[in-house]
Amino acid sequence: MASDSMIIFGYGEFAKEIASSLRYLEQRLVVYALKPSCVEAAQYDGFEAHQVNLEDSWEELESYDLLQTRIICALDDEAENIFLTISLRDRFPQVRIIALATTQENARKLTLAGANKVVAELQTTSNLIIELLEKPVIMHLMQDLMDEQTELRVIQITLSQNSFIIGDQLGDIEELFRQHNVIPLAVVDLEMSESFIFSAKGINHILDPDDVLVVIGYEKEIYAFAEAIGGEI
Amino acid sequence: MNFISRVIVDSAYALEASGRYRRTRNFVDDLLNNDNFWLKRYFDLFMMALILSSVFILIRDVKFQQRDFFALFNDYIISIIFLVEYTMRLWVCSNTAQIITSQYEKDRLLHRPFRLRRAVAKALYAKWKYASSLSAIIDLLAIMPFFHEMRLFRLFIVFRVFKLFRYTQNMQQFAKILGTKKFELLTLFTFAGLILFVASVLIYVMEALNPESPVDTLFDALYWAIVTISTVGYGDVTPVTFEGRLVAMAVIVSGVAVLAFATSIVVSAFTENLEPIRRNKLVQEARSMKHFYLICGFSPATLVVASKLKRMGRHVVILEKNVERVEEARQHKQLVINSDPGALETYKLLGIDIEKQVSAVLLLHDSDIENVYTALTIRSMQKPVRILSLLHDKQHRRKLKFAGADDIVYAQEIIGQLSREYSGNPIAFEALHALRAGHTDIIMDEVLVDDQMVRKIRQVKDLEIRGRHIVLVGIQSVRENRFIFNPSPDFEVNENDKIVVIAEKTVLKEYHITLHR
Known part of the structure; x- marks a missing residue:
């Protein structure tokens, strides 16, 4: 089995759009749907699709390398989606689950149910609308960053054991960032917590091995920077 | 055409042609009648202050009669100001010059000699129509205290208080709402009048000849009937005979009915008209905002967008035609006007300058059909305003674009894009989205x-x-x-x-x- 797979539950409007935007990634993409009609539709669109039952014991999923696999729960019915998230989390404590919700309320429930990341539809849409209206420049910047075609990117760099900046404070290496024309956005200290330490505030953060550095910059320059500091992209 | 007609027609044309005359006239008209004119508010406040001071001076006069500045102020200055206002209102109520010239042109078109008398009669009739309206009569009576030498004219100060109606919108609304129940009120008054008439005649017949009874005159009888029917019942005049008391019982019972009827009419008038009143108030509020976002349709997305915009200090006005949704929006403390965003009538009623006041129109309706329809409605007004719309079904994108939406937000697409990012650089994008x-x-x-x-x-x-x-x-x-x-x-x-x-x-x-x- 492929080690790095992507599983999408459901094949509604949202799931369809997710599947098609993930189509050209190198990962193996599998769709699991509840209704036979959805399975057919997914197969018709060219995806590997299977039917599942919510009361399943999920033995089928054990064939995946669950440490590397990401699961997206995008069932149309929110209650079913929450149930699915809970059952998956219960069965596979390690797997990374991304779940879709419409409202903020359901997003909170999904987080409680054990989703690693919840995308709240209403929230995301309204954020976009407001950005369009009030922050058009940021909106454009974001689109550029997301678009794989443009050179400006946001990339995460994992610091390795022997990186020479380990032990430095974030504020100390300002000059290094400037030299390479990259802007540090945030640091995630996976040891402490998964929350972000934004560079605007946490300049006193001391860099540890396995910290993840999130930077914005041109692709080439980021790669050069990563190489210089001994980080892994 | 004789000399007099010639002069009148010529001067009518001269007035019509004069830009200065027209400007002055429009200014006066705005000042007196246009609620949206910025100066009218101050004018109204000024007039209200005059009226209240007039009443104050009257009260002071009851016990401390003196001929000082205040009395003079009351008798002359206020009266003269009111007189000027009355004249101005009479002036702008109809356009005499236009009536005369149009009559002249009509006659010429039909190859008839110009009929001056008819033109003047028409012009006078227009003025008379205004002068005989209730508010104009009140205005005229309010000037009366000018003739202060006549004691009775002091009473007309009361009419100055009535004049307050003119300057406060709430009062106008009150009168308007009661106006919707004209028929019911008329019935009530007829009913109450009939009872009063019968009761006072009966009590007079029963009691007037009885020396022990306090009812002596027909006026006493009417006074008693009114006091009784209103359930006030002072008790200074009471029937003493058996027959008189029978009448009293009947009047008391019917009095309760009249009172209940009256209360129910007023209450129902208000409950039925609550929505228009509220709407009026909200429309006024919207008009007074310099910049705001106009959201058409109340959906879950509306709520989130509106509250976010509000938190950023922006003003938001929501249009929604569905009453239940309007209620829901109100519970969330949104400024929502119950009106169909897809109808041109709505925007006329709103009386807002879309080009200047509206920063952008957001179509956040649950259905694409409504959004396309509303976009077309707004575009048909030919105003350059930015329109942003939600899209629910991919296949309607072109229709929405064609209807004139500048920005189209398609939730499914955004989510799809997001999930792609999460699969590649999850931490990087999470940081960005946070x-x-x-x-x-x-x-x-x-x-x-x-x-x-x-x-x-x-x-x-x-x-x-x-x-x-x-x-x-x-x-x-x-x-x-x-x-x-x-x-x-x-x-x-x-x-x-x-x-x-x-x-x-x-x-x-x-x-x-x-x-x-």
Whole structure:
């Protein structure tokens, strides 16, 4: 089995759009749907699709390398989606689950149910609308960053054991960032917590091995920077 | 055509042609009658102050009669001001010059001799129609205290109080609402009048000849009937005979009915008209806003967008035709007007200047059909306003574009894009979106370089970002018409450039102040 797979539950409007935007990634993409009609539709669109039952014991999923696999729960019915998230989390404590919700309320429930990341539809849409209206420049910047075609990117760099900046404070290496024309956005200290330490505030953060550095910059320059500091992209 | 007609027609034309005359007339008309004219408010307040001071002087006069400045002020100055106002109202109520010229042109068209008498009669009739209206009569009577020598005319001060109606919109609304129940009120008054008539005649017949009874005259009888029917019952006049008491019992019972009837009419008039009153008030509120976002349709997305915009200090007006949704929106304290966003009538009723007041129109209805329809309605007004619309079904995108939506937001697409990012660089994008959504204290924001800032700031280094805990991401340069990522310290900054920064909210606020110092 492929080690790095992507599983999408459901094949509604949202799931369809997710599947098609993930189509050209190198990962193996599998769709699991509840209704036979959805399975057919997914197969018709060219995806590997299977039917599942919510009361399943999920033995089928054990064939995946669950440490590397990401699961997206995008069932149309929110209650079913929450149930699915809970059952998956219960069965596979390690797997990374991304779940879709419409409202903020359901997003909170999904987080409680054990989703690693919840995308709240209403929230995301309204954020976009407001950005369009009030922050058009940021909106454009974001689109550029997301678009794989443009050179400006946001990339995460994992610091390795022997990186020479380990032990430095974030504020100390300002000059290094400037030299390479990259802007540090945030640091995630996976040891402490998964929350972000934004560079605007946490300049006193001391860099540890396995910290993840999130930077914005041109692709080439980021790669050069990563190489210089001994980080892994 | 004789000489007099000639002179009148000529002067009518001269008045019509004079721009100055027209301007003055329009100004007076606005001042007196146009609720949206900014000066009218102050004029109304001034008149109200005059009326109240007039009443105050009257009260003072009861016990301390003196001929000092206040009395003079009351008798002459206020009266003269009212007189001037009355004349102005009479002036603008109809356009005499136009009536005369149109009559003249009509006669000429039909090859008839000009009929001066008819034209004058028409003009006078127009004035008379206004002068005989209730509010005009009250105005006229309010001038009366001018003739202060006649004691009875003092009573007319009361009419000045009635005049207050003119200057307060709430009062006008009250009168209007009661007006909707004209038929019921008329029935009530007829009913009550009939009972009063019968009761007072009966009590008079029964009691007037009885020496023990306090009812002596027909006036006493009427007084008693009114006091009784209103359930006030002072008890100074009471029937003493058996027959009189029978009448009293009947009047008391019917009095309860009359009172209940009257109350129910007023209450039902108000409950039925609550929505229009509310709407009127909200429309007024919307009109007075300088800039606001107009959201058409109330959906879950509306609620989220509206509350976010409000938190950013923007004004939002929502149009929704479904009453239940309007109720829901009100529970969330949104300014929502119950009106169909897809009807041109709505925008006429709103009386807002879409071009100047509305920053953007957001179509956030649950259905694409409604959104397309509303977009077309707004575009049909031919006003250059930005329209942003939600899209629910991919296949309607072109229709929405065709209907005139400038920006189209398709939720499914955004979510799809998001999930792709999560699969590649999950942490990087999560950081980016955390900034974007504003869930943390740290935000990414745009700072506009305005005319005030540009006096001190010429280059990026003048922005003095270093040592402030602010990250400068880039500049949207007007001169180069593109976004410059991580600009060098000597990069030129111009007016209307936008700086994109990441910082804590409070830091950013303070930085903003520093930039404008």
